[in-house]
Amino acid sequence: MSPLPKLQKILSEFGVTSRRKAEELIREGRVAVKGRLAQIGDRADPFQDSIKIDGRRITPFPPKLYILLNKPRGTVTTLDDPEGRKTVIDLLRIKKPRLFPVGRLDYDAEGVLLLTNDGEIAHRLSHPSFRVPRTYLVKVSGKPTPEEIRRLSHGVFLEDGRTAPCHIFNLKETRENLWLQMVLYEGRNRQVKRMWEKIGYPVLKLKRVEFAGFKLGRLKPGEYRFLQPGEVQRIKEGAGERKKGGKGIYEIFQKRGSRIYQPHGRPENP
Ligand code: URA
Numbered sequence: 001m002s003p004l005p006k007l008q009k010i011l012s013e014f015g016v017t018s019r020r021k022a023e024e025l026i027r028e029g030r031v032a033v034k035g036r037l038a039q040i041g042d043r044a045d046p047f048q049d050s051i052k053i054d055g056r057r058i059t060p061f062p063p064k065l066y067i068l069l070n071k072p073r074g075t076v077t078t079l080d081d082p083e084g085r086k087t088v089i090d091l092l093r094i095k096k097p098r099l100f101p102v103g104r105l106d107y108d109a110e111g112v113l114l115l116t117n118d119g120e121i122a123h124r125l126s127h128p129s130f131r132v133p134r135t136y137l138v139k140v141s142g143k144p145t146p147e148e149i150r151r152l153s154h155g156v157f158l159e160d161g162r163t164a165p166c167h168i169f170n171l172k173e174t175r176e177n178l179w180l181q182m183v184l185y186e187g188r189n190r191q192v193k194r195m196w197e198k199i200g201y202p203v204l205k206l207k208r209v210e211f212a213g214f215k216l217g218r219l220k221p222g223e224y225r226f227l228q229p230g231e232v233q234r235i236k237e238g239a240g241e242r243k244k245g246g247k248g249i250y251e252i253f254q255k256r257g258s259r260i261y262q263p264h265g266r267p268e269n270p
Pocket residue numbers: 104105106107109189190191192193194206
């Protein structure tokens with residue numbers, strides 16, 4: 001049986017303070033275990049023993065962390081990869097608490113990926129009933145017609161059911177390809193690629209530029225930042241809902257004069 005962890009390790013792993021600071025606190029006589037003043041080198045069972053700092057008990061629950069990562073291409077969003085490929089977790093400097101990605105992005109896709117250890121928030125952001133918007137920049141091979149795109153925005157039948165209505169905006173046309181922006185309100189596995197495959201236009205490039213209102217900002221591929229408390233609060237209050245008075249996607253694209261494929265059914269202007 002492995003020995004119990006040292007107090008300073010417990011305090012740092014629970015996000016109370018750094019190990020060095022924890023040692024200082026112990027030396028200063030401010031830490032007690034099971035009612036007795038702790039000494040440097042003391043060990044404790046973090047889930048059984050009462051550990052107090054300045055008389056206040058610490059709880060054995062790790063802090064909730066929320067990270068916004070610009071996932072680079074060539075990384076997997078699973079926690080372990082049987083093929084030994086690099087995972088998004090490998091990109092993080094913090095190893096504990098264990099974080100997990102909210103939803104998936106394909107190996108060859110890049111862009112916004114949230115990571116957290118907050119199961120409640122992850123559920124809120126992933127479950128289709130919350131209709132959290134995710135915006136993709138998509139390059140397709142070939143030139144789908146306006147009618148085909150309109151039909152796609154109304155929903156197509158895939159092997160796991162009909163897709164929910166989505167918004168599609170034309171961005172740019174090259175000789176052989178079309179660039180579009182798509183706003184989806186559900187996140188099925190490989191959904192964008194499967195939708196375009198279904199109508200005969202394979203996806204060549206895919207980037208998620210926004211998820212639940214979070215954009216990449218200045219983050220380069222592979223870089224990440226912690227969400228601010230206010231941003232976390234925003235998710236808790238209403239995942240993906242836009243701020244009151246803010247412009248919706250529809251209004252923004254309308255202003256830019258791009259062709260808009262507005263589905264008849266849900267969603268209305270998000
Ligand atoms: N749709 C896809 O096809 N792939 C992704 O990674 C995300 C959405």
